[in-house]
Amino acid sequence: MRYMLSSVFILFCCMFYMQQGFTQVPTARLEFVSLYPKPVIDQAHPDAADVKFGFEGGTAHKVAGTYYLFTTEIFDTPKTAAVRLAVWKSRNGITFKKHSVIVSTNRDWNDTTNRMSPWSPMAVFDTERNVWSVFHVGYRRKSNSTNVFNMSGRIFRYDSKVKGIRGIGGPYVEGGWLDIDKKPDWFEGPGEIVSFYPYKIGKEWWGFYGANSVPNHVDAVGNVNPNAKNIFYAALVKSQGILTDKWVRQSQLNPVLIDPEFVENSVVTKIHDSLYINLYDGANKHEISYACSKDGIHWGKEQLIEIPDAPLDIKHTRTPLCLIREKDGLYSIYFTAFDGKNPDKVEPLWHNGYGKVWRMIVRLTE
Template identity: 35%
Template sequence: MIQKSKHIYYLILVFLSFQLSAQNSAWQPASFEVVKSNYKTFKTTQYAHVFSGSKHNIVGFATELQGLTGVELPLDAYKKGTNAPLQLKFKEPVQVLIGIFQEKNNSDYRQLNNAKLVLENGVTITGLPPVNVYAISYPKGTQIINPEGKGLFAVLGVIKNNQPIVSRNAQLLDGKLWNMPYIIEGFSDEKPLFEIIGGENKAVIDEGMPGTEDIQGGFEGGRVVKVGETYHMFPTERAGEKGVPYYYDRVKTKIGHWTSKDAIHWKRESTIYQASGVYAVTEDDNPMNDRRSAIWSYMPVFNEKANKWYGYYLAYTVHKEIEPNHSFGRIWRCESTVDGINGIGGPYKDMGIIMEPGLDSQPWEGRQGVASFFPYKVGEKYFGFYSGAYPFASWADYPKKSGKGWFVALAESNSLEGPWKRLNKGLEPIKTIHPQFVENPIVSQLPNGLYIAIFDGGPEGWGHHLPNMIGYSLSKDGINWGEARYLPIETKVDKWWDIMRTPLCLIPEGNDVYTIVYNAIDLKRRFHPTGMVKVKLNKDVMESKLKELK
């Protein structure tokens, strides 16, 4: 009896081992040819572009599908039922893996009743319902792939007919949590403006490196500029205090000054500013509170007319209990006391507040606004991106009842010194870039004069389903900004992060190559490191963008 039990136990272990192996291994692909159509194919990988004429991309898929070849179907034609038949030619009997969107009573999507379900919730596609994957057998030869009914479906791969399959629920998320699809460079119908050409496969500033001894929580935001052959970085250091939990890292902050000759090996030079770390005593924007309790987002800008470096930075009131902790931001301007381009290291002296909550604020700026600032020149005028977050639906919700959203708008001035005036045309933020999340934009110009803003595209984490990539937007006049594109840098460098945060620069290096230094988060760690990547500009695409933009 004991021997028999052991034998049964052994068989169960073998069966479970087989199941685990099957569900963690990619299914064996079968080759095929697309017949009588110009449909493109794609590899089923992260960010794969699934439908032509759309922005929908894969952001999650079962491991069994890794590397299979799918077919880009024209989205609108299949939704409307006006598509030409899809014909595939097979050299052997196969199983075609069909993705069916789980939204019943919607004629836009195909439904299957007589097919083998192999992966429940097997794929996540931005902006679309959950996907169940079915396997349909076809014999050798040219076959029409047209499951019963009408509407949109996805062809996710073709596998050998004798492929062993273990059906399971992959438990991937509903793509509609990403409430809008977005354009990923290199994974859409259009040619990419930037090619990711490589970079460091690990953080360039990490915990334990020289200069990080008094920084508990790593880095977030700021700017990198290049003067001669030297990179100068002014990050927000999430300093915190030793022996105090991580929540304090984002309160007691510093603005540091770091230098490098290659954007890889960095040396800490000095502290530009130190926050007090003192919590507020009232819930509202009250002068009783310390309004410099947290300092963030230092942006150095060289003023050629004054022949000195200006710094623009953000000072917050910090409340310990009300979300967001960072509240009622104020933008300060400072000046280097050392003239000339080489005076970038300061020391700096404060010249006063240039933007703050006031009578010209709008409810969308929310409890956190003003939450960042970056000035740039257009002709003889200056414009500045300023931001808000945790918006109020109306002023009746002030000071505690805030919503979610991270927005930007423009201010204008005749000089870098100010005064700066909000451009509240329509009393709304700029939503042409992204309707919900644009954070810490930094503006420069491309060789043909196009303005480019590079920014934090928003996290996939903390309850948010955002692109989780560095974003950029283009403008012909510096005022009207186009839809964001996102840079999937992990396609060319090892992904050491879970959450991509803020890009600090887009520095031209010659030969159309640019350096991006960025902050990111590994959720297993308290310390937020800094990384670096190189991208190459496609000048032909740049010129086509100039013609497209109004």
């Protein structure tokens, strides 16, 4: 009887995960250890004096003892459109200095070339070409949109001029647009591709891309049809060869329902051959979202790292930038969070307050 009940329970769990679109039970956990008591980058930083609305999205790495943080600077109005992609450096992981700017907005709000709003710089090391590549989404206003905040995306790449792993600091030169098959899936709305992060599985390049069902007509407050539900999807693509070759949507696996409502700006870290961790923006208040995979392809459901007694300046967490291995099984997570302070009601209101960069320490348990 005990064997029968155990079998029934296991079958029930398997059916539950299949119904939810999950193909793996979580294999690891990230446990909160500490939060640095103040932001590592905010409006008080002397190198952020001209950044009006803060920071959002990107990635971070530690190379030869130095931390490199790639992020979006929302420096002017129109907010979320007047932006640039910057590189910040730190020797101790706390005290950062602005190092360089990779690219800035062209300030053409009628632009049709996806150069209006560069966003979310994702830096990865290209082992075949021996350079760092920074992928980012380049936005243009949606064709029928009434405001510059409602945009469609396309992925562009910059490459480091300096060869080797130590070339991460740049300078960076234009590489080209992501070459992806022209067969959008059913869940990809007029926003097209809004995020992209490539990672290695063995000798193959895979990647997460983001799409959403947000329609063309959305005002700056975010009002849409109340009967419609805006879903932010995550999906997989695979390169036909090296990082700069054509990428193909993996429709048989998509969308990846880590969270059935909101997954954006995935950053995948390979811990070892049988553990990959995807940190992403899960539209949380005081939590960081992540999911685990044994093979980098099939993913478990969303898990959360809760921030206990979160500071008042963390009104809403936004995007995790990395999972950097430190000592003794500990990892650093840099993430952005809005402080919610927007007395002048500067639009768009879905980016509410100043976006600050924080550092959290977590412990990985398997």
